Amino acid sequence: MVMAQTFETNYERPVGDLMNDVAQRFGVRFKYNVDTVGRQLPYADFRVRPYSIEETLDNICKYFDWNWWKQSDKLYKIKPYEYPRRHVEEGQQMLNYLSTLYQNKEQWEARRDTLRREVRQRLGLDAFLDSCVLGKPILSKIIRHDGYTTQNICIELTPGQHLFGTIYASTAKGKHALIICPDGHWPMRYRKDEQQRLGTLARMGAVCVDFDLYGWGQSAEEVGEAAHHTSRAHVYQAACGYVLLDYMLTNRKDIDHQRVGVMGGSGGGTHTVLLSLLDNRVTASAPVVHLASHFDGGCPCESGMPVQLSAGGTCEPELAAVMAPRPMLIVSDGGDWTASVPTVEMPYLQRIYGFYGAKEQVRNVHLPNERHDFGPNKRKAVYDFFIDVFHLDRSKLDESKVAILPDEALKTKLK
Template identity: 45%
Template sequence: MTSRTARCLVVVIFYLFSINIVSAQSGNTDNQYRKPLLQVLKDIETRFGVKIKYSDPQVKDKWVNYADWRFRTNVDQTLDNVLKPLDMKVNKEKDKVYKLKEYEYNRWDVKDGWAYLDTLATKYNDVASWEKRKALIKPQLYEALLLSPLPAKPNSKPIITPKRVFDGYTIENIAIEIMPGLYINGSLYKPLNYKGKIPVVLSPDGHWEKQRFRADCQTRCAMIAKMGAMAFSYDLFAWGESMLQFKYEDHRRSLAQTVQTLGGIRILDYFTSLKETDTARIGISGGSGAGSHSILMTAMDARIKLSAPVVAMSSYFYGGCPCESGMPIHFCAGGTNNVELAAMAAPRPQLIVSDGGDWTAETPQHDFPYLQKMYGYYGLSNKVENVHFPTEKHDFGVNKRTALYDFLIKNFKLNATAVKDKTGKYDESKVTIEPETALYVFGDKGQNLPKNAIIGFESLKKLFPNFKD
């Protein structure tokens, strides 16, 4: 080797060594020009003059490959380019203010969701073939949720707080032990005066701020009670008062779906055991993530005779949280989706409430006609209804509540005059909105949490030995 060749080789080696040092210092050991997500978001804020809201756990240990090459001339395209590979997205709260979504599965294109639903529909063409399909799906749902067989039911009695009396209704808070040391909490709204057997409407809460303690949630349940039915408002897993036992982050784990489903089953066990419950009139209605829960519960449990999922059902969106689709329920029977699961309610009355501001925007065009066809197999197309609000957004607002009230009054024969004014409009003004702590089962500081209560996700996993993260 000549001295000149040797010198050239040294220069090349030194150059490559220098590149490796720079790459290692910047995280680019594989030449992917990676940057921490936190830094990229700050760069976006600076370049486009916007504010992006996020929490530390959302951005911790997340990296963006080819970060600088993902920038475009507008902020929306840039955010999409940066976040989509991480299965993340932002919501625009107002001009120049964005909020990073904590978790959301990639949504399908509308046409892809519709095409898949059409494919599922080729598996049946009458009541007999559809009932055969249902018989295939249902047991596999229990298996997918690790609920086959169902866990043994604790012998403990529900924990019930003293009753509070209001204008035409009462409230008492209830905790039910669904597995040893595992509790589901809620508040029971009941008519002040009633005779004989009365309906029950399970009212799970969705992914909204302040959980079941929100004014609109309290209003809805109180109005149902004033009409003459019991309304049981309950927490999702690791949500609301359940956070005495678990962290908020635990709600974003797949086992949340199993616990919520088992909770719904145990709630049904409790209410069907009460002498005042009319078991022929048991319904369920929840919004958003609780709407997905309502669809699943109705598909799995025949004791539910009426369902009303609100701003939830879609053929191109499977739910933005593991509590909706974390367990493999959508892979049952060769694959299914939330619209086919909703069809399993047939021929029981069902109300689908949708709006123009979320993934239910296209419901009237394709998904609802599919449900009408399915109910038509039973000659009961009129038993499924869709109330669509094209100019509204993702909430359980007054118009959506009104649609639910109408549906319950018609199908459960409730007392409309008890909740309407002289002009025939619903009057929610006589509902008392309680402070959040009044709706707690275990005291305003959790001081009454049972001694056997399990704490933390690791303790929960021990109750489900077949669960794998």
Template identity: 40%
Template sequence: MGKHLSAWRSVVTRRVVILAFASTISGMTVFAQDELCAGNHFTPEEGAAMLRDNRPVDKKAWESRRQAVIAQIKAGMGLEKLPPKPSSQPIRHSKKTFEGYTVENVAFESLPGIYVTGNLYEPTGRRKGRPAILAPHGHGRNPDGRFMEQTQIRAAMLARAGAVVFTYDMIGHGDSQHSDHKIPKALKLQTINSIRALDFLLAQPGIDLSKVAVTGESGGGTQTFLLAALDDRVKVTAPVVMVSGFFFGGCVCESGMPIHKKGAYQTTNAEIAALTAPRPMLLVSDGKDWTRFTPESEFPYMQHIYQLYGKKEAVGNVHLPEEGHDFGPSKRKALYDFMGKYLGINLAMLKGKDGQVDESRVKVLAENELRVFDDAHPRPANYVSGDVQVNALLDKI
């Protein structure tokens, strides 16, 4: 991979200003800017050149590179060793039943005093061989996070089709009010939360462990491919409007820790997403954000990686050139078809009499109906609160 590294050095050395270091100010870890790759860290031309010119020559070369990328993700997050899972029981309440599915409000500890909060959607009637889908959300706040219509609809529709789906809050969103969203180690905490969310989801009755998927949009897309890179329990992924060879995520929860760069080492989100291979993956892209070049840049790169395993057909791309940055109806339809193919969900449950997808058959609920913590269900006594307190807890891991 010498050529691979030297080409990246030629770009990134222009951006290095100071030596890499991390310091602590008032209990808050701050990472050196030259180790971080935020937002449009490269130009589209630079990103495309890296992917085009530095493809691994064979499976052996890729497997070596793959292990190096995974190792730096863990080191950059400070997650070489996952902290112990708390033994407390999940909080579950306010289960509601609709046509073909149920919704329940859920919380459980990912770290002592840190609670993952979300909603569990389950199909009615089906108790065995159930696919599982983890559904992180992006940064939208209209309404907040998992309460958004686009999040509720996809979760409910997938549950109607037979999957068990868990939607959960980013930190600082929804019921997850331990700290501000943009604490320095947000990426570390969200990754721990995602792993523990997967633990919870797979512990539900009747889950088929060969049919486990993750799908999210934007920042939720980042969580999708990072979780798949670190956890082989994930069998199918669909990162929506996120995977890019030049854009690294514009929030500290995506690029605020040194997972992309360390000294001469450099990777991109496209290469991290490729770590999913040869497990099935759908890239959903559009014409109005950083995924606008996917058909001619990121997708051919993914196909090359998948072909090293003889699985080129397992990666797909649905590109919507006239659309923008969301998880709208056409993107959801692409997701349903993909999950039907690889998880065996019942697509007939999603269609009306005309044979077309009919999302009016699911109900969008008000925020107060989906919240885990309220006057009747207060936060647990050990609930950790405050940026300094949360960061101090993360510093100990």
């Protein structure tokens, strides 16, 4: 016998039954990444808003610390609460709030300086750098290709744990732009599209350096793959970019210190924004398929340390805005969280750049029909940007000239 819903029973119902009723009422389907079996919801039917499925889902999900995500007009996914992920509307509200904090360049720069200081503190970067060994780098033999060279670099950061990367350098004479290239969560930095991108930029006159994510590639051989899903990965990867930038500027004579860039996609975009904020020697930045006001990065290597709580609360576009008025390219697409960039994040960034009379210095290439990758059109956007701001040689733009090396050729032998 089913007990009647009354005040005495808190109008309680099994949440699964209620969700079935909601699906029928609004003509939608639900996919679940949560377990509804045995879950009871008090005041169940009173949580339903007949005029809004999304308010209804808010009322139901928040009781269980769940969240909903709209997949299409007829499909919603129910997932556990995720601290780095929010709805687009929440991102817009955050940017609206942040915009009330500064009305001119002076007010913005006071906020900017606070952000730099507190992000660094919350990340724990200085304490980490103090613990670093930073011994003499191990450099492999230089391999010559068509218009560029590759050379592997290894630097011991903390005892027994190393930064592993590869330098792609132009063979042209003179000083070259430097581009630090944090990697994202695609299959290792040895993959074809990364070699194409860094090799092409090197052929056009740059020196590019990438490096393994913590717990990926050779790093996984030292610390294990599980180490990547820890807060240490966040500070470790930030330190890798910071140490590489400092090493390249300090030790190489072929670098033009006025042309220093950072470029990365997805999780590499997170660390592009972070390095641009931490080191004001960066003169141009290109976060690709990353930037959103409603997503901080879904991996601990991006959000394992609480940098988003800095200065009373912030988000990725505000952290990226620290670049102003220096050139920045935002590459976005219609198939991931960056779909909102043209209408939500770009107006905010243009306002900040407008404080300097430099709105044209922040650019967006939006690819509405593409998905989350670093495909040909995203690479073309990056090439065009660095050709423009770093005066690279467009006549050398030919990905077919880049040699695709086997994985082992891009690894450093420690013994």
